Amino acid sequence: MENDSFTFNIDPTPTLPTRQCRLLARLLGWALSYGNYIVALLVWWQSDWFIAIGTLLLGFIVFGIIRSKLRNDSIPPAQRETPYNDYAIATWYLSRNHCFIF
Numbered sequence: 089m090e091n092d093s094f095t096f097n098i099d100p101t102p103t104l105p106t107r108q109c110r111l112l113a114r115l116l117g118w119a120l121s122y123g124n125y126i127v128a129l130l131v132w133w134q135s136d137w138f139i140a141i142g143t144l145l146l147g148f149i150v151f152g153i154i155r156s157k158l159r160n161d162s163i164p165p166a167q168r169e170t171p172y173n174d175y176a177i178a179t180w181y182l183s184r185n186h187c188f189i190f
Contacts, residue, residue, distance in 0.1 A: 098167055101176050102183040109187035116182070117175035120158075124151045161185070 104110045124147035132140030155177060162181040163172065172180070 098170065099164060101172075101179055104179060104183060104187050106187065109182055112186075113175060113178045113182050116178035117173070120151060120155050120174040120178065124148060 104113055124144065127147055128140050128144035131143040155174065158181045159168065159172070159177050162177070162184040163170075
């Protein structure tokens, strides 16, 4: 009887090659984390607090959809159940779609 053991290999989060790509990943990760609050504060400053609360609640949905789209487009299918923070999602996305190593 042959022992068929399957080893699950998890790819590490890629490192970005240039300083510009790393800065872009930090900005994208920061925007995914705190962009909702910035938008709600801007709406509150320009309008009413009631509309700002509605914008905040709608922003949670919109930024969650954006985060899941970036996650599903860039992280390998075998690793999608692994929890990643916003910076790691931005790093995966930029390494797969924009910052290529030549």
